[in-house]
Amino acid sequence: MKHIIIGTAGHVDHGKTLLIKTLTGVETDRLKEEKERGISIELGFAQLKLPSGKQAGIVDVPGHERFIKNMLAGVGGIDLVLLIIAADEGVMPQTREHVDIIQLLQVKKGIVVITKADLVDDEWLEMVKEEVRDFIKGTVLAEAPLMAVSSTTGQGISELLAVIDKTVEDTEERTSTGKLxxxxxxxxxxxxxxxxxxxxxxxxxxxxxxxxxxxxxxxxxxxxxxxxxxxxxxxxxxxxxxxxxxxxxxxxxxxxxxxxxAPKSVEPSYRMDVKFLLLEGTEKPLKNRARVRMYLGTDEILGRIRLLDRDELEPGQEVYAQLELEDEAIAGKGDRFVIRSYSPMRTIGGGTVIDANASKHKRFRPEVLEAIATKEMGEPDELVEQLLSAKQVLFTLEELALALNLPEEDIQQGTEKLLVEGNIKIIPTDKKDLYVSGYVYHQWGQEVKNMAEVYHQEHPLREGYPREELRSRKFSQINTKNFQYLLQAMESDGYIKLFEKTLSSSSFQGDLSDKYQRTVDSLLKSLRDGSLQPPSWTEIAKGHRLKESEAQEYLQYLLRKGLVVKLVDEELYLASHSFEQARTKIVNFLKENKEISVGQTRDLLNTSRKYALPLLETFDRERLTRRVGDNRVLI
CATH class of the missing domain: 2.40.30.10 (Translation factors)
Incomplete structure (x- = not known):
């Protein structure tokens, strides 16, 4: 069944609430003060059953100028408006302001209802009808049906219901496929x-x-x-x-x-790019950074309007602008809003949200205005490309749709077109693919490669650039998991090579210069010459006149290359050749003797207890041997 919301609009005491009661049987004035004063203050709600059997919701809004804020909270969600004008008074100030609001919110379906027809004669009624027709010329209600009724006598009510029924049938309902x-x-x-x-x-x-x-x-x-x-x-x-x-x-x-x-489906914003129209009937121009009241959905938010291409906006002109808000707002692309002056409070304009989470723009920049125009009018592929180029982060398809307030199907088509043109890069993951601007991606790839090459020059003994350090320095806006997927893509495209915790440029071979190679060979010789009881690493480093930081760089290089083995004791290191010799001797001994003690290990390897015990503990850690009492056996 179709779901349509009908809203009233019109001057105070023109019979909106009584008409709704006549149509629905529901008294929408529910507050004591409303009943005492005979005017609507808050929004009223009712259900209307139409002759065809269809049902529609009705929102009855206040007509008094003091309650325009409440009126705006109700009119933002309507699909069809009943503009109420009393026959005995005709078009009044709030009629005009309400029509301005309807125009700004682009409520395209409407019916003009002249109430209290029983209070005037036919000649007067025709005169009011003529006034109303002139009044609605050039507005969204220009082609709206014009009906005369009396809620007191029932005159024209059945005809009005039939027209409402027909108009509801012709009114497009809202989509249920979008975000809640x-x-x-x-x-x-x-x-x-x-x-x-x-x-x-x-x-x-x-x-x-x-x-x-x-x-x-x-x-x-x-x-x-x-x-x-x-x-x-x-x-x-x-x-x-x-x-x-x-x-x-x-x-x-x-x-x-x-x-x-829905949770995590929208981001609140303090700044929006908008297309703004200053109403032609506004008394004076609007200055840049004027303080205003924004009405969006059911919310009223104070803020300032920044004119991006001028210092003053004349009545009747439409421009791109930014709204800088004093409180967070929730909006999506295409949302309509109304602007009232801060003081005195009058409706002066409104427009359309283009970017609900905009960055601050510099004024008088043609490229800024062109970018906003693209956001407003562009095709999905243009909008996706613009967003990815501006944000320079990784998006899923869902996140792109959310950011652009477009259906995922449109975003999918846009990304496919960009992929064919080479303007987008897809980063595969084990769940949802990630999207990034093709230009941005290749720029990142070259920058990471260059950073790695500089790192190799500054730290020739290291395997490569630590991944997490790179992320924190350059890609802090990307979470750790997605960053790893990005690096994998860069490796596939030949920018880098990946190791467990580091990365290198794709051209890096790891070869040392003669100077560094000579020092490595000399350090290794000192360990090998010591066989199974070499000097400590600190002693070897002092003998080579290495600073502590240099000594650590060389030690890590030797360990990474597998040329040196670290024993369980923090200070003891053996050349890999010597370590493997010890392993062979112990394995052969245990095959013949079943178990070995620390003393037997010392004698077998011609070393000291200082090395024999850490060696056995290292073999335990590697699960070559197992301790039984004070001895070791093979596992």
Whole structure:
């Protein structure tokens, strides 16, 4: 079944609430103050059953200028608007402001309803109709049906219902395939159940048992139950008025303006790239960095508007701009917003979000404006390429879709086109492939190769550049696991060679210069000459006049190359040749004698106890021998 939300708009006391009661039987004014004053202050909600059997949700918004903030919280989620104009008063100030808001939010489907038709004669009613037709020319409601009704006498009500039915049929419903987004317009507590949040589900769907995140607060809760039009359901989908009971949520932890989303699916932002229109009827130009009120979804956020190509914006002009907000906002590409002046509060403009998480731009830069234009109008492949070039990080397909607020199928097609053109690099993983700009990837590969070559020159005795040191210096924005996949791709493409914990340039052979080779040979000779009781490494280093740091570099080189073996004792090292000779002698002895003591080992190897015991313990560690009492046996 199609799910459409109908919203009212119009001046205070023009009969919006009474019309809704006549259509639905529901009194949407629920507050004591509303009933006493006879005006709507808060949003009201009702369900409308149409002649065809279809159902629609209705949001009744306040008409008084003091409650425009509340009106904006309700109108952002509507699909079809009923613009209410009283026959006895005609077009009034809030009528004009509400139509400006409808225009800015691009609510393309609407019906103009002239109420209180019973209070005027036919001639006056025709005059009001003519005024209204002139008023809506050039707006999104220019082609909207115009109906005259009386909620008191029932005049025109059945005809209005038929027109609403037909318009609902022609109205496109919201998609349920996108990411879950439920802007909160009301919060209350139900005894025995806990906190309930309500709103119009803008996209996606929500299911009982789901984990959801309340943003921008960032807390995760479980969906305990869902109601749509007062009935318990297992799931709700885009376009439905929805009440959600969240387990563990306290009333003070969420406010109107919060957004219920899937966990980790959106990032709050303080800065957005937008296309902004200053209304033609605005009294004066808008200066750069003017403080304004942004209305987005159900939220009101203070901020400043940065004009990127001028210092002042004239009424009627449309520009690319940045909104710098004082609080975090949740938005996606294509979201519509309204701007009101900070003081006095008047609707002055609005527009479309282009980049919900923008970087700060320098003003008066043609390339900045071109980049924003590409974000606004570009094809998926252009948008993907631009994002990857700008962010210079690794993205999964899902993350690209999230960042660009586009369906994954569109992103997939875009990446395939970029792959054919050689403008994107795919990094394979054991789960989801990673994507990076082709240019950025090859630039990284060359830079890593160059860094490795410099490292080889500075540390000729080392195997290569430590991987983690490279990540922390150059790729700290990439997590450790994805960094390893990136290095594997670079090795496959011939930039580098990988070792267990290090990497080298692909051309590095590990050959030492004559100077270093002579020192290595001399150090090794000192160990070999000592056979199975050589001097300590500290003594050998002093004999070669090596600094402590130099001695360690040479020692690590000899160990890595397998030319030297470290015994269990921290200070004792043997030339590998001598160590293998000792192994052979001990194995042969044990084959004939079954076991060997430390003293027998000392005599057999013609060494001292200082070396004999660490040698046996080293063979134990290698699982060649096993200690039994004070002796060793073969394993």
């Amino acid at each position: 987004r439920l802007p909160v317009d009301r919060v209350f507590s139900v005894t025995g159940f806990g906190t309930v949040v309500t709103g119009t589900l803008l996209s996606g769907r929500i299911i009982v048992g789901d984990a959801v995140e309340v943003m921008p607060q960032g807390n995760v809760y479980r969906v305990r139950s869902i109601q749509v039009h007062g009935k318990k359901v297992e799931q709700a989908r885009a376009g439905q008025r929805t009440a959600v009971n969240l387990s563990g949520l306290e009333v003070h932890e969420v406010t109107r303006g919060s957004v219920v989303v």
